[in-house]
Amino acid sequence: MTEEEIEKRTLELLAEVCDDEVVYEERDIDLFEAGLLDSMAAIEVLVGIEEAFGVEIAPTEVEREEMNSVNKIIHQIVVRALA
Amino acid sequence: MSFYLQPSFFILLAVAVVPAAVLGFAGRRIKYYGFVASLFFLSMLFGRDLQGFLAFLFFVVLAFGVTRWELASWKRGQKSMAKFYVSLAAVIAPLVIYKVGAVFDENLLGFIGISYITFKAVQVVLEIRDGLIKELSAFDYLYFLLFFAPFTSGPIDRSRRFSEDANRTYTAPEYADLLSRGILLLLAGACYQMVFGTICHHFYTPEAFSADHSLLYNMAAAWKDAFAYGFYLFFDFAGYSLMAMGASYCFGIRTPRNFRAPFIAKDVKEFWDRWHMTLSFWLRDFVFMRFVRSATRHKWFKSRLTCACVGYIIDFGLMGVWHGITVDYIVYGFFYGFLLAATDIYQKKCPFHKKHKKDTWYKLVCWAVTINLVMFAMSIFSGQAHIIVAGLIHG
Amino acid sequence: MGKAKLCSNAGAPRGDRLPLVRLGFVLGACVLCAVGLVGFKLFGNAQDASATSAADPYEGLFAPAQPSGDPGQVNDEGRYGRSKDDDSRSQRRHHGSRPDESSPRGRLLAQFYDRPFYVYPQVGDIGDIEVLATMINSRQDAGDNPRLLMGSSELSYIDPMASHPSRFFGEHNYGIDTVQVGKAGYQSLWQAMELGALDQADAVPDRKVALIVGMQWFMGDGCTTESFLNSFSEDAYRRFMENPRISEQSKEVLRSRALELGKGETELNALAPRTLSERIDAGFEDFVSREQDEGAVEQALQDNVAIPEGRFADRAVPDWDEEFARARAEGARACTTNDAGVYDEYFEEYYKPWLEGAQSQEKPERFVDWSQKELEDFKLFLQVCREVGVEPLIVIMPVKASYYDYTAYDRESRQLYYDLVRGACDELGVDYADYSGFEDDTYFMRDVMHLGWEGWLHVNRDLMEFFEAGEQP
Structure with a gap:
């Protein structure tokens, strides 16, 4: 799996969970502040990540600041998937 | 003695904070003293309630035992799911027994703080299984369970975050910041609970619909009571949570907040x-x-x-x-x-x-x-x- | 995703002095508030206390204490007109008589010693044991010879008859005076608590007490929650529990009875603290509620009345024949509308309407279940007396037979009650004055259940004998 693939599938996942295509454009906004994600949706994202990439990230493993934008999420997955 | 309610608690807390502050300013770890202080406050908490105290001891011994057992299995690499399930069942059991017993008006294994200490114990068992907790010393575990400030009604902390705070030292400015925040949180919490909460509770007068009044009147009164209770509960519980945070801060533990408008x-x-x-x-x-x-x-x-x-x-x-x-x-x-x-x-x-x-x-x-x-x-x-x-x- | 940290590390440690300065302000503010509150408490009270200016009931009654060159009038020793043959000062010194005048409260209480007083209308209204004890001790110091008379509604009066102890002993000098402790609704449990408390405050003169027991106490199931909670005196409970002479067992009995009758455990723990936190809470409460304590003393001073002049006469012995004749006449004057010996107002309002109904109705079932709980409370009183070394006299009051014979409490029923009380006294080796034989006497009771014109005379005579009024130290 390459970084591009990870990026593509992550965007699909996020668009579905956030129910908003804006994630494709705004890669660095805080998704929680923007109201696109809330705590429960975040769980769905983590589960979706596990399903799509086989990467397990526990909800208490990572600080919110480290996973609150599209690019940061992609980064966390890449770091674990390609490690 | 009830925490955060009686004058004796606040007086003893003020006294207890002094050594913590000395350690904090000196850049030393507060946790050993904090543990001793917690034991003291818990003994005050249980006071004359021998039955509750025994139930509490039973829970701590049980939780400690199964947790060490599970952790040992994971450290060895065995990672036995059977042990995990047994441990999980064991730490949940006292609370379940207590809640079920309460339906029949029986007090079985209950003690003040049982609901919250169970959360903590379960969290540790789960995170060991998830591999998030690879190491947890006996002392740190017990301190996490027994830290007195959030013992009675939360806020519910997480063991790794807690231990991180417990094991660190602060510089003098850092601790000064914590201590002043802690004091202000205690004062704010006391104000919330004792002043605003009481005022709101004054307006809470629930009653059944009365035939003497119109339906509209009854509903309006019920609406008023619902709002009064909502605000009362907020001020009461948020006040308590602020005080628990404040007391924690004085001991160098940054217990998380429970309410955010x-x-x-x-x-x-x-x-x-x-x-x-x-x-x-x-x-x-x-x-x-x-x-x-x-x-x-x-x-x-x-x-x-x-x-x-x-x-x-x-x-x-x-x-x-x-x-x-x-x-x-x-x-x-x-x-x-x-x-x-x-x-x-x-x-x-x-x-x-x-x-x-x-x-x-x-x-x-x-x-x-x-x-x-x-x-x-x-x-x-x-x-x-x-x-x-x-x-x-x-x- | 985890929770965002509240106190993020990125913010605080700038390594500068700002947090320390801020902490300094916070601590400073706290200390100032605390000092302000404490100071206000301590010094504010002092101001209030010294500003007390009750009307002086002693105005013009006697000259302020001077070295007296004129015996027979007021002198330092016997303000109450004791003959100069007697030993000047009562040698029966009690512990800690004069209050410590370093506190505002002490200064107030000391005023009682300078001007011993009667509290009118009712001593029973004084809930503060220290005030009551000071009153008793100051009068004892001045030679008034007060003796403890405990009971309930019969002690209360609005316009007392001549034979009522407040007038009989209060307006004359028959050697002793009475301090009447108790009000309507105060039953055995209250009496036990009060006695234990008075003993703790060293306010039981001559180590003797007379208790007038009422039949009504034993009706129903004894003391009700309502009357107990109404009559409950925190001060008395606290002192009872602090009394070293009372056994742990008796204290436990009181505590469990109080809980049973609706007192909250937290409140009882606060009054009789055992654990460390309870002690701190109690101490804090004391500090905070100090202001009210002086209020009780000030109120008592306000209620102060001048001592009746009769107390200054030479000591006399009552002419019982004359007293009984006078009592009978007074009774006859008060009961013009009936032959039962019930005073007119009561007769009109209660007795007559009841009489009209009762005689036509069927007599109700005889009451035989005199309250065992009240009996246990009564035995507690006797037990406490024994433990602290006070000799009691139980005055067994009768009732008006002409009324009760038509109720569930008929003659046989009442005999059961009398037997019960006498039995308890015998069991604990206590003396009693049994007036159950006077049920049919016209003027013994002034209405259906309260001592009357002749009744009080009988009681007074026995009180004088019990308290050895004739033999003075």
Whole structure:
């Protein structure tokens, strides 16, 4: 799996969970502040990540600041998937 | 002695903070002294209640034992799921027995703080299994369970975060910052609970619908009582939480907050991000998460949305039952469960919402609807709704 | 996603002095508030206390204490007109008589010693044991010879008859005076608590007490929650529990009875603290509620009345024949509308209407279940007396037979009650004055249940004998 693939599938996942295509454009906004994600949706994202990439990230493993934008999420997955 | 209520607690707390402050300013670890202070305060807490104290001892010994057992298995690499399940059942058992016993008016294994200490013990067992806790010394574990400040009613902390704080040292400016915040939090909490909470409680006069008044009057009065109770509960519980945070800060532990202006929430999902946050997050991280993950792995549901909705219902249903196995609490829990599910469906599927969700007027309407739903839920929780419904049935 | 940290590390440690300065302000503010509150408490009270200016009931009654060159009038020793043959000062010194005048409260209480007083209308209204004890001790110091008379509603009066102890002993000098402790609704349990408390405050003169027991106490199931909670004196409970002479067992009995009758455990723990936190809470409460304590003393001073002039006469012995004749006449004057010996107002309002109904109705079932709980409370009183070394006299009051014979409490029923009380006294080796034989006497009781014109005379005579009024130290 390459970084591009990870990026593509992550965007699909996020668009579905956030129910908003804006994630494709705004890669660095805080998704929680923007109201696109809330705590429960975040769980769905983590589960979706596990399903799509086989990467397990526990909800208490990572600080919110480290996973609150599209690019940061992609980064966390890449770091674990390609490690 | 009740914590945060009687003068003796505050006087003893003030005295107890002095050595903590000395250690803090000196750049030393406070945890060893904090542990001793906690033992002292817990002995004061149980006072003349011998039965409660024994139940508490039993729980601590049990939780400690199974946790070490499980941790040993994981450290060895054995990772026995059987041991995990046994440990989990063991730490949950006392609370379940107590809650079930309460239905029959029996006090079995109950002690003050049992509900909250169970959360902590369960969290450790789960995170060991998840591999997030690879190491936990006996002392750190016990300190986490027994730290007196949030012992009686939370906020519910997490062991890794707690131990990190417990094991660190602060520079003098850092500790000064903590101590002043701690004192201010204690004062603010005391003000919330003793002044505002009492005032609001004064306005809470629940009663059944009376035939002497019109239906409109009865409903307006009930509405008033629901709001009064909601604000009373907020000030009372938020006040307590602030004081618990304040006392923690003085001991170098930055116990997380429980409330973040809950009544400005624009929907119930946001409400639970602002109200009793540590409880809601705990349930989210350990119940909702696990359910959604299992459901997704085994493909129980066709859509992610359905899965999330069922997750909400289970998550909040459990919350209701955790409060107590009574009609009021169970209805309360499932009410929120269904409400959250409905909110999620509405937000994801309704075009009207998507179109207007950035409009100010729409946000105001959402806020108004939300706060009324929340206060209605409060009336279930307080038993007011029960009184009214019973009155209507029998009247 | 985890929770965002509240106190993020990125913010605080700038390594500068600002947090320390801020902490300094916070601590300073706290200390100032605390000092202010404490100071206000301590010094504010002192101001209030010294500003007390009650009307002086002693105005013009006697000259302020001077070295007296004129025996027979007021002198330092016997303000109450004791003959100069007697030993000047009562040698029966009691512990800690004069209050410590370093506190505002002490200064107030000391005023009682300078001007011993009667409290009118009712001593029973004084809930503060220290005030009561000071009153008793100051009068004892001045030679008034007060003796403890405990009871309930019969002690209360609005316009007392001549034979009522407040007038009989109060307006004459028959050697002793009475301090009447108790009000309507105060039953055995209250009496036991009060006695234990008075003993703790060293306020039981001559180590003797007379208790007038009422039949009504034993009706129903004894003391009701309502009357107990109404009559409950925190001060008395606290002192009872602090009394070293009372056994742990008796204290436990009182505590469990109080809980049974509706007192909250937290409140009882606060009054009789055992654990460290309870002690701190109690101490804090004391500090905070000090202001009210002086209020009780000030109120008592306000209620102060001048001592009746009769107390300054030479000591006399009552002419019982004359007293009984006078009592009978007074009774006859008060009961013009009936032959039962019930005073007119009562007769009109209660007795006559009842009489009209009762004689036509069927007599109700005889009451035989005199309250065992009240009996246990009564035995507690006797037990406490024994433990602290006080000799009691139980005055067994009768009732008006002409009324009660028509109720569930008929003659046989009442005999059961009398036997019960006498039996308890015998069991614990206590003396009693049994007036059950006077049920049919016209003027013994002034209405259906309260001592009257002749009744009080009988009681007074026995009190004088019990308290050895004739034999003075």
